Ligand code: ADP
């Protein structure tokens with residue numbers, strides 16, 4: 001039996017009417033006799049709403065509790081879609097990260113998937129049920145709920161497609177496919193019919209959020225073709241696949257941007273004492289990704305160092321820097337938020 005993994009993003013399940021539209025698409029595919037695992041994101045705006053509630057309490061919450069909270073968004077949409085499918089006479093079963101035994105490491109809010117237990121799905125698929133899987137979440141070896149980073153449902157979908165050896169992983173979203181630039185900002189951007197994994201990784205790493213970068217990495221490692229397409233159209237979208245299978249090659253594939261960076265500038269760091277390596281070592285240990293780095297030439301035995309990282313890591317990075325810079329006398333740190341690149 002052909003097996004397909006479909007993932008529907010937040011904008012595709014934003015209202016009950018949209019969930020019904022998704023259910024109709026699923027029903028159409030199921031009628032062809034395809035086995036289906038449908039991964040859903042939280043309803044549009046829900047993850048932000050939950051994170052905002054936390055911010056109203058504290059800037060430095062327990063990461064375990066934040067994951068426990070934000071993972072609920074996906075559970076709501078999975079259950080609502082399963083209920084909608086059943087109301088249409090289609091057998092469906094919602095499954096959470098722990099029910100699917102999606103095992104991750106213990107890094108809350110940025111966990112990496114270690115294993116997916118294929119057996120967890122078997123009974124549902126054998127019974128002809130549509131599995132409606134919560135995206136974005138897993139469980140660590142201690143049984144704690146973890147989440148995979150913003151946009152992580154893409155990665156959940158690819159991980160399931162790889163584990164179940166699905167023929168393709170379809171990522172349904174609110175644009176027709178992958179464009180040469182964000183079509184919401186650049187109206188002349190062109191939709192690509194196909195793009196290879198490496199080029200897609202490059203675009204995702206430079207800020208194009210149509211696919212989470214980890215999902216592309218995982219798809220490349222397991223050779224899972226991804227089709228990015230719209231929930232609201234019959235267009236075939238964009239196939240993201242292996243380079244050898246790509247038909248055409250362009251010199252420039254696309255342009256990406258990211259408006260969610262924060263810039264740290266450290267002035268007056270002592271020269272020759274390995275301050276940059278201490279700083280980047282400590283940030284790496286805290287699992288914080290640093291993006292653009294600029295260091296100036298030393299003057300009077302001091303250096304200035306600037307780097308950017310994702311806005312969501314701002315407070316964690318500040319805490320790390322306080323510890324690292326505790327004995328760098330005379331050094332001071334400036335922070336610029338919401339900068340673009
Ligand atoms: P979902 O909720 O379905 O996961 P996202 O908002 O995460 O959707 O991703 C889809 C959005 O990605 C589009 O609405 C679009 O604005 C944006 N985007 C950024 N760069 C690109 C690109 N190169 N091609 C297509 N969409 C892009």
Ligand code: ASP
Pocket residue numbers: 009010041042047048073135136149150151152153154
């Ligand atoms: N709901 C999560 C987010 O908003 C995961 C996802 O949508 O992929 O980031």
Ligand code: MG
Pocket residue numbers: 009151154209210211212
């Ligand atoms: Mg997304």
